[in-house]
Amino acid sequence: MRRILVVGGGYAGFYTAWRLEKKLRRGEAEVVVVDPRPYMTYQPFLPEVVAGSVEARHAAVSLRRNLKHTKLVAGMVTGISHADKTVTIHPADGPDYQLTYDVIAVTAGAVTRTFDVPGVADRAIGMKHVEEAVAIRDRLFTAFDEAAGLEPGPRRRKLLTVTFVGGGFSGVEGFAELLSLARSLLKKYPELSEDDLAFHLVEATGRILPEVSDKPGEWVVKMLEKRGAAVHLNTFMQSADDGHVVLSDGTEFDSELIVWTAGNAATRLLRNHTDLPHNERGLVQVRADLRIGTETEVIPDAWAAGDDAAVPDLASGKGYTVPNAQNAVRQGKVLAKNLLRSLRGREPKNYVHHSLGVIATLGLGSGIFQYKRIVIKGLLAWLMHRGYHVLAVPTWDRKMRVLSIWLVAFFYGRDIVSLASVQSPREAFASEAKKTEATTETVRVS
Template sequence: MPKILIVGGGYAGFYTARVLEKQLRSGEAEVTVVDPLPYMTYQPFLPEVAAGTVEPRHAVVPLRRHLKTTNVIAARVTAVDHATKTATLTPEVGEPWEFSYDIIVMTAGAITRTFPIPGIADGAFGLKTIEEAAAIRDRVTANFEKASVLPAGPARDRLLTFTVVGGGFAGIEVFGELRSLASALLKQYPTLSFDDTHFHLIEAMGRIMPEVSLETSKWVIKNLAERGAQIHLDTQLTSAVDGVIETSTGERFETDLIVWTAGVMAHPVLRNTDLPLEERGRLRLGADLRARTEDGDVVADVWGAGDATAVPDLSGGGVAGMCVPNAQHAVRQGKLLGKNIVGSLRGDEPREYFHKNMGAVAGLGIGHGVFQAGKLSIKGLLAWLMHRGYHGLAMPMWERKIRVFGNWIISFFVRRDTVGIIARENPRAVFEEYAARPKAAATRK
């Protein structure tokens, strides 16, 4: 049996494995997914996880539960030598080992792209993992608790100042959601007022959300400004050491939460392979999702999809002729990739990937949203409902959809759950503080 190795269990990897399970005949191939995490994260829900409107566990899909016949290995692929068709797997505990394969599927995804700005690596949060989103929520709720017992002044201002860097979809969505969460929390803290909270979004370009029209992006800025949030356009972050924000426009303020959403890059594992990469470090693919050399020749037995790859956008959209890294493409590419691999095993020619973007929808906090499709633009409550409907149905697996919709329905009647588990990052603190310890042995004279 040919061995198919899928590197990464995110959107593209998960859906590729799902299609292979459905379409492969018994004994036709052996499929293995390697990922250090036991679940796939539905990343469009991360802003709502950060705001407490989606539970963290409901925004992930457990791989072992939903991949019935696929081998799931909890490890990292740290190197690939396609010349010998071996991959190095490194588990969290134990020694690395070599894994032999016949076909490799590169769906390693992307990581947060950062710049060497002082203070960012030491104190900022990204927004690529469920753990980051949950930690952001806990930080916000903890800061309200701390600020509620402080007098007005610099210490309280710092705790209630929240900063997001990056004005793309992810940045604007988490910015709007956190503003919504803060407004909900204020109702529970009589010692704090709306004017005590400060929200700043820093964007290097002269506009936000390039996926929507300029008119729509201006409406978003106005909507957020009316809700007490400030967007700094044409502004670069120059320093964030110890939470002290300094910008290229000369502004300076202190913050206790920095969320970095200024771009992504292909997973670094690709650098440790002999696979064909393009200038941005992504796996170079043809529209049929097979790897290609710089000259356009097919690299046998190498396939890919998702954010770690450069796939030609045959619809004429995209950036520099390539599909942009988002969930829409990753999911659809993964489904086609599974079909193409099955077809290739049976001697069929692979189909080319084609998807024309039907529009963009974003949530900006409860009751606020935008939708853009061509010249059609919908704003406000209706767009927010469209956002929830689309992503609720797009969430993989019906048992996950039910959990998400169920939580939304419950929250409609009893309001959002604003409880943060403040001690989650150090769960043993109380136990350690009061635990009995052996007495020191008496010293003999």
């Protein structure tokens, strides 16, 4: 059998392998997926995980449960040598090793784009993975608990100051959902008031939500400001040493929680550790049919899709497809079909997708949707967001689990239990064990 190696188990990788499983004939090919995580993250749910509207595990789709006939390798691909068709895999434990393949599908996704801003590496947290979304939520709860026991002053103000850097969909949705959660928490903390909260959204360009037109974007800014947030446009974060934030517009403040969502960048694998062609941004150069190469030259047995691929946008006729979930899912499905067509000696088809519009959640009961000139705001857009994503999340068990959480929350509200200690699970046990050792040692001496 030929071995099809899928690098990455995100949207594009998961859907590629999932479709291949359903369509491959017995003995036609072996599918191998390499990813350090055992699940695919459904990223549109991360803002709701931050707000506690979706249970963290329900935003993760198990690879092993759903890819029943695919070989799963837990590790990270750190090098691709297509000349001899081998990849270097760095496993969770043990030495690196080589794995050969016949056909490769690069769906490694993207990483959060960072800049050399002092303090960011030490203080900030991203929002691309479930673990990060949970940590953001738990840190807010911890800050509320600590602030409630303090008198008004700089320390309390810092604890309740939240800063998001990046005004794309991920940043704005996460910011709006966390702001909504914080305002609702005030009802449970009579010691605190709205005046104690400070939420800052920092965006380097002159507008947020670049995929919507100007007026809807301006409406979102006004809505956030009406809730008490400060939106800093045309502004950069200059430093964040020890949580002291300095912005290019002259604003300075202390912030306990800093969330970095300033766009995507190609992985180091594609920029530095492969002989596959890539463009100036580090993205794999891909034809419209998802084969790696250019219009005049094709790299045999090499394919790519998703956020790590520069796929020509045939729908608009200019540039590349937008790196979002809508494209990654559909590219994964087309990639699976084209791999099958190639295995069976047929020509692959081009990827063409006309946008279904853009939609964002902006906190409980509020959202925005735009399709061409049609713009819907508020509760209806929020309901559309939930309806679309519960249909889009793969597997029926995830759909039903998410629906059940939403139904329970409708009657009983959000769950506000914090499990921050799960990030250091041995702390309580280790502390008690050390006290026991010290007591035993004292008894021995006496």
